[in-house]
Amino acid sequence: MTSLLNPSRPPVFCPGCSHERSLHVLDKAFQDLELRPEDVVIVSDIGCSGLFDVFFHTHAFHGLHGRALTYAAGIKMARPHLKVVVTMGDGGLGIGGAHLLAACRRNVDLTLLVLNNFNFGMTGGQFSCTTPPSARVGSGFLNELEHPMDVCRVAAAAGAPFVVRRSVFDPDLRQKLVEALEYPGFSIVDVWGGCPGRYMKKNPLPPKELEGLVEAAGRWDGVVQENAREEYRSAYALKMGNATPAPIPQGTEPSFEAALSEPFGVVLLGAAGERVISAGNLLAEAALRGGLHVTQKNDYNITVMRGPSITEVLLSPQPIVFPGIEDPAVIVALASDGVARRKDLFAAAEERTLVIRAADVDIPSCRARCLDVDFKAAGIGKKDRALASLVLIARTAGIFSVDQILQALRQTAPEKLHPAMEEVLHKAAALAETCRG
Amino acid sequence: MGRILMDGNEAVVRGALYAGCRFFAGYPITPASSILSGMLEALPPTGGIVMQGEDEIASIGYCLGASMAGLKAMTATSGPGISLYSENISFAIGSEIPLVIVNVMRQGPSTGAATRGADGDVHFMRWGNSGGLPVIVLAPTCAADCFSLTAHAFNLAERFRCPVFVASNKEIGMTRETVDLDALERPPAIGRTIHREGDYLPFAAQGPDGVPAFLPIGGDVPVRQTSSMHGPDGYITTDPQVMQTLVERLKNKVEAHADEFSFHELDVQEGARTLIVSYGVTARAARAAVARLRDRGTRVSLLVLKTLWPVPERVIREAAEEADRVLVVEMNLGQVVHEVRRVVCTKRVDFFGLMCGRLIRPSEIVQEVCRD
């Protein structure tokens, strides 16, 4: 069995630092498992524990404070065969709290060593998330006001399936590290130790006392039964293997020639739930099939089920340079929410603009021509008005026929929706007849 | 192949797949979320990995790990997410980790207006890292550009081992438009240079602008990666000479090659004394404005920048040669304009910009040109 310690970089910690002991125990555990340098990556955090990657001649990844678990997860997802070992102190634990919780919940096969010495050693002995309130540390009275975190209880509550707590002097730490490294899932080993360089200057911590503290906090021995489950990367592989690749959408060749010589902007002003965006999509698809160029912009509130829903569709026989609609040909007022959001359109409307107004929607006075439409009387419900308005637009502008819209619908909408949507389009066609002139 | 309706975010996904992206991680944020969902649909079924991070810091962290393990990686976010990416962007620059970062910009500052576009992060992308070393920023004007510039972004990230931004905008990312699939520019996909022979020093590079050859973490040869100042061997150093050599190389490897990827479109009109400079979706308003101005007999030239960083100095200088006046139009309160001023020095440089959440209109640019 060969040591994985780096012959060219012997460890340099303060004399008596417990990190050095942890380092050697970890190396012994690697030897017990007969791991080779290329089988292991040490992902180290910041602080004195962040030196670990240097002292092994394995793969090494040293990054930013608190983020070691994130790099480790990326590496493990990409290289599932690697033994990925993360070393961090209680400092990294605190700053990277969100990542610890995520690692416990996610259960990627990583081994996390928390080299817990109750303070920030490297930066001057400030208090950390595990400093006892009674300790005297480099942060004045601040640690007296905060409750230290029990890493193991937090990890178990967050779903970690393998949790160990030991003092660095515990004779079975080596065995526990072996078990943690072998465990197929996220394992966390909370190793309590002393920092003679800083913490222990004012807080003596002889081995016996440390053992007593671990005893009092509770030893954790490994598998947390209620959290045992399939490892994330293996579960992921299973899902991957079963998924069917989404077809990459291919282009559509024009199937008819739309009757349009100038850019033509349509704005549908509706409300959430009225399928305004879907109607815009269909208009765009019909135009695509008619050989036109299209841009489509949608506007809706972040609250998905309420407020205005607006789609702006610009059709043009030439490639579209500017994707905004400066001068809409048609504004469709379907709901007051949408009208209120875009009052500016009515103020700017010219005589040549056509406003198609649902009979129950008020619009600001404007110079545009107005076509009032009683959707309700035609048996067209609120959810179908936007779709129906496409027929009115097509008829008044003569760009495409109802059949051509129907064709686009059949090619792009889910099949089970076809009968209902076709019925709306037919009703709208009848309605368009009555609206003429 | 014909034409297809697609928005800029879908085009980014398609471009990433085309370029050989195998790893994506992101955190949901308007207006970039549909890149996450698009990648999730496309990548895992073909053996790639997509992760949703617990936050943006984690998302980019996963990408850095996966990239060092040898996968082509991408993440996508918007301004508030770029803020959280910052420390890891510095890491990717300093430790030469290839990564594509899509920033679908939204109106700011801060959480700003999530559903409104702007180009307010131009300097933020360049300078939002500790140490101030260069990144590459490409700016699409439309969905077709989103495809090809994402593909270029991967190639540049791999070639130079550095983070490369695709600086999109809500108005591009979430605007659907017809794209001619036959006309898409498809740059051949390249990968990072792999170390083949001899002892491996992870940061040894040839010359003052060289890029180190790559070996993955998890391969047969142990590889060191570190965010700390390091020598060619990947061990921490405080040797001033080694440090200066490294930071200068990190700068040179990108900036000395800027002319090779100064993507742009230059539309010169004979005798024009005014040059408009624009980029992103605003460049489209500028193109429309230029057509109108020429129709009415006003002579004007247009430079559309598609590489924003490193500043394409030669392109700007040459485009402005004949001009007495340069008008820079941006969807912010003035960012690229400072670079243009720096480059053209003695010429008059005017600025027009808005950051109110709506597109700058061609008519407004026409007016600014005529204001002369």
Ligand code: SF4
């Ligand atoms: S400061 Fe503390 S943790 Fe750091 S090396 Fe010294 S004793 Fe160890």
